[in-house]
Amino acid sequence: MRYLTIALSKGRLTDLSIELLEEAGIDCSELKKNTRKLILTDEKNRIRFFLAKPSDVPTYVEYGAADIGIVGRDTLLEEGRNLYEVLDLGFSACKMCVAGPKELDGNMDSLTITRVATKYPEIAKEYFRHKRRESVEIIKLNGSVELAPLVGLSEVIVDLVETGRTLKENGLVILDVIADISARMIVNRVSMKMESERISRIIKNLRSCIEKRNEMKAGINI
Numbered sequence: 001m002r003y004l005t006i007a008l009s010k011g012r013l014t015d016l017s018i019e020l021l022e023e024a025g026i027d028c029s030e031l032k033k034n035t036r037k038l039i040l041t042d043e044k045n046r047i048r049f050f051l052a053k054p055s056d057v058p059t060y061v062e063y064g065a066a067d068i069g070i071v072g073r074d075t076l077l078e079e080g081r082n083l084y085e086v087l088d089l090g091f092s093a094c095k096m097c098v099a100g101p102k103e104l105d106g107n108m109d110s111l112t113i114t115r116v117a118t119k120y121p122e123i124a125k126e127y128f129r130h131k132r133r134e135s136v137e138i139i140k141l142n143g144s145v146e147l148a149p150l151v152g153l154s155e156v157i158v159d160l161v162e163t164g165r166t167l168k169e170n171g172l173v174i175l176d177v178i179a180d181i182s183a184r185m186i187v188n189r190v191s192m193k194m195e196s197e198r199i200s201r202i203i204k205n206l207r208s209c210i211e212k213r214n215e216m217k218a219g220i221n222i
């Protein structure tokens with residue numbers, strides 16, 4: 001039996017992805033070892049894993065170098081790759097938002113925005129050019145995007161908001177929500193056909209873990 005290859009996103013999503021895969025019966029012990037090896041395996045299930053930069057995960061999956069990937073929906077929207085998004089894994093939930101200074105709250109429609117700073121130029125372009133039909137200059141940054149309106153680089157930003165703490169502590173507010181974001185399972189289009197039985201089983205197991213987690217959450221909230 002050939003190995004199924006799973007590409008995991010390096011960073012925030014790594015530990016949460018491993019936790020869910022283990023709940024679904026996939027042995028990630030090699031992955032959890034502090035090793036410099038790039039490809040790790042679960043021999044029993046004939047699965048191998050590698051960690052990649054989140055924005056590269058959809059690329060590996062589109063080209064079939066990985067059969068399966070785990071990545072944030074933000075990355076999928078930004079990269080626009082040709083693959084199947086099969087499952088909302090439920091963790092790392094946040095929102096892709098337009099944010100800016102408090103003074104703009106409620107005034108966005110009457111305001112002329114000229115510059116938008118973001119780590120997500122494609123998402124920002126789609127939103128401003130196609131949804132709002134505004135011609136704006138998109139400025140690509142690589143982090144600490146909230147700084148841009150504070151120092152006059154742009155009027156607003158497009159960025160992820162999780163707890164809202166970064167915005168609040170910098171006097172910024174959400175002006176519009178573009179999309180709900182969370183971790184997703186993605187599958188290569190050919191693998192989905194060629195390995196449909198094994199991949200469907202993984203999807204089914206993951207789905208039942210997610211349902212159990214949701215039931216537990218609902219139970220706690222009663």
Ligand code: PRP
Pocket residue numbers: 142143144145146159160161162163164165166167
């Ligand atoms: C992310 C995001 C926001 C912040 C939102 O940044 O880009 O800046 O987290 O989280 P909050 O709503 O809980 O405050 P990250 O920490 O990945 O760092 P970066 O700004 O350097 O990209």
